[in-house]
Amino acid sequence: MAHLKEVVDRINLIAFTQQITKAMKMVSASKLHKIQQVLLPLKAYTRQHDALLHAALQNMDKTDPVHPLSQKKIEQRLLLIVVASNRGLCGAFNKNVLSAAYAHIKRRQQASPIAVEVLPIGKKAHQFFKKSNLPIIEDYVDLLAKPNDQASAKLTTYCIEAFQQNSYSEVVLVYTAFKNSGKQGVTVLPFLPFLPDIEATYTPPPLQTHHYIYEPSQALFIAQLMPEVLKHKIIHMLIESSASEHAARMVTMSQATDNADDLLKTLRISYNRSRQALITSALAEITSGAEALAEA
Numbered sequence: 001m002a003h004l005k006e007v008v009d010r011i012n013l014i015a016f017t018q019q020i021t022k023a024m025k026m027v028s029a030s031k032l033h034k035i036q037q038v039l040l041p042l043k044a045y046t047r048q049h050d051a052l053l054h055a056a057l058q059n060m061d062k063t064d065p066v067h068p069l070s071q072k073k074i075e076q077r078l079l080l081i082v083v084a085s086n087r088g089l090c091g092a093f094n095k096n097v098l099s100a101a102y103a104h105i106k107r108r109q110q111a112s113p114i115a116v117e118v119l120p121i122g123k124k125a126h127q128f129f130k131k132s133n134l135p136i137i138e139d140y141v142d143l144l145a146k147p148n149d150q151a152s153a154k155l156t157t158y159c160i161e162a163f164q165q166n167s168y169s170e171v172v173l174v175y176t177a178f179k180n181s182g183k184q185g186v187t188v189l190p191f192l193p194f195l196p197d198i199e200a201t202y203t204p205p206p207l208q209t210h211h212y213i214y215e216p217s218q219a220l221f222i223a224q225l226m227p228e229v230l231k232h233k234i235i236h237m238l239i240e241s242s243a244s245e246h247a248a249r250m251v252t253m254s255q256a257t258d259n260a261d262d263l264l265k266t267l268r269i270s271y272n273r274s275r276q277a278l279i280t281s282a283l284a285e286i287t288s289g290a291e292a293l294a295e296a
Contacts, residue, residue: 004278007271011264018260024089025253032181032246038148039178039239046232053225060218067219069160069194069226073169076114079162080105081155081191083175083241084125086144093176093184093248094124100186101125101174105134117168121238144242152234160227163192175237176244182251184244191233194226 082101084094105116119137120126126141140158143151159171171192176184214221 004271004274007267007274011267011271014260014264014267018257018264021253021256021260025250025257028246028250028253032243032250035239035243035246039243042232042236042239046236049225049229049232053222053229056212056214056218056222056225059212060222065219067194067223067226068164069192069230072193072195073166075166075169076112077168077170078105078108078114078116079119079159079168079171080116081119081121081159081171081173081237082125082129083144083173083237084120084122084128085241085245086123086142088124089252090245090249091252093245094122094128097174097176097186098125098128100188104172104174104188144238148235148238151238152231156227156231156234159192160230168192173233173237175241176248178240178243178247181247184247189233189237191230194230 080101082097084097088094101118105118108114109116117135117137118129118132119140120129121140121143123141126136126138129136140155143155146154162168163171170190173187173189173191175187175189177187178184
């Protein structure tokens, strides 16, 4: 009987856990759907935004001075912005992005002496780099809890000001890019200095040539547009990372629910076998007792 009670307790506990995993899966699916409604239009807008800037850069006069945000620095100081999540239960989501960030740091330090500073976003990233010997910036850990436009404006302003003040020679983003609900991949993206690969990212239509008139000047237009493009990169990073987190959690909770279901089936079979064995044993004792009384 003690064995049966233990099996019943395990069945009840796993069934309760399965209800939680089902609920978490549904919540993550709902949040992912909402984020996708924002992400898909943002991708189209950002693509056109980038194309406009690249067209201006492509037609820029070579005699014009280089924009401060596109200037390469001599001193080697790297700021690595790493985006993880605030919570767990999302499979290998945090492990993958943190491993990629750490591998990038090691690769850069082995290539040449460079000072590295980390700006973690998300409690999991903060906990990971807090244990390392690297200096970290703790002012933006809770950035994911703020609205995307406010968070991106705050972080973009900090990066631009720090880069212009020569605090860093490079700024690199490390986050999980969202491809679809079943596929996400870690991305290591150079952020500053702003050196777009025009030929790779922008190809004008072969039969269409656009001639723009810039007022008051093309250089001023680029100077005004470049911070906006950088801000949209930060928005993209935050939204894609959140979408990837919810997608990873949804898949993880779905697998956990299926595993709980398989375990429940095994435990119920074990319970039925044990119960049948007890019944058979009880019937055998009753039968043998009745035979003994009849013989007496």
